[in-house]
Amino acid sequence: MSLETEIEDLWARADEGLTASEAGTDERDTLDAFLDALEAGEVRAAEKQGDDWVANEWVKQGILLNFSLRETQRREYGDVAYHDVLPLRSTDDLGERGTRNTPDGTVVRRGASIGSDAILMSPCFLNAGAYVGDGTLVDSCDTVGSCAQVGADVKLGANTLLGGVLEPVEDAPVVVEEGVSLGAGCRVTSGFVVGHDSVVGENTLLTPRIPVYDLVEEEVVYGELPPERRAFTRFVESSVGEHDLFEGGAYKPAVVATAVENRTLEATEREEALR
Known part of the structure; x- marks a missing residue:
């Protein structure tokens, strides 16, 4: 079989x-x-x-x-004892493939795939089923959740969280395609797909519940950032803004996506696009 x-x-x-x-x-x-x-x-x-x-x-x-x-079972990681059903992944194969993993906190669970010429900076955590492509940087304090798929030549900025989506089994997990750069503090959850060669500003939350205002195709999309975009968070007016508790208005997050070569967008253009 x-x-x-x-x-x-x-x-x-x-x-x-x-x-x-x-x-x-x-x-x-x-x-x-x-x-x-x-x-x-x-x-x-x-x-x-x-x-x-x-x-x-x-x-x-x-x-x-x-x-x-x-x-x-009771297991050991250096001088620390822990209890889990799975051991940690052996890293004996990494050096011969040009991949570096720094000590004191680079934790890779059994069943995670790590490409060649990658860099894992401590402390970081890769869960079972995670896939990290060739030449990718997983920076300090990053988490790559179970089943998350990260392509080649990706830069995950420090303190980045990629959710997993292990269950239900029919749902696709978080995907970060090749050539993407995620700024420090980004969070990608609930099966969101980050298109290849995109640049995402720091502290951006990418999740299917938050709209992506794609100024390239002039449309609003959910659950994905199209390829070759520069994305950052802005806030748009919320429908609860007229509630008495929200004096001065209430706002909700949105993601703005421009062409990747557009490093900045004038404030007036942002306001017009979001309206």
Whole structure:
């Protein structure tokens, strides 16, 4: 059987009541082989099909099975003891591929894929199922959530959070395509897709609930930042602005996207675009 078939069969058995205490050597061998394939980048939680990113449901099932069919164990990370169902990922392969991971806080959970010539600055955290492409920088205090997909030559500024979206299995996770630069303090959540070669200003929240005012195509989009954009946060008038509690008006966040070569936008132009 293929690895996909084995995972799907194991998923069905777990759905019928198979527990961690009942899982034997064969089941653990399948789970280990699956994690090896994830770390090698041979399987991924999501892939691009045409213009859309689509979740590989069986891969997300495999990650969940590694949680549900394993017992929590006492483990060690340096001098620190911790308890988890998964060990940390071995980093022995990174040096030979030109990837650097600095000490004292670079935490990579088993099942995370890391490309060649990448840089992981401590402290940072990569969760199971995360994919980080070649030449990408994961800066200090960054979190790359479970199943998040980060392309090649991406810069994640310090204190950036990429959410994961492990469940439901049919939902695509957060995706940051190749060549993107996210400024310090950015947050990308709930399956949002950041298009390739975009530049995002610091402290920008990208989530499907916040509109993106794309001034290039002159449209409002949700859940994605189109490729080759420069994006930053501005605030627009909220519908609750006339409430007595909000003297002087109330505002809600929005994201403004311009052509990537447009480094600035005059205040009057921003106001006109947002209105």
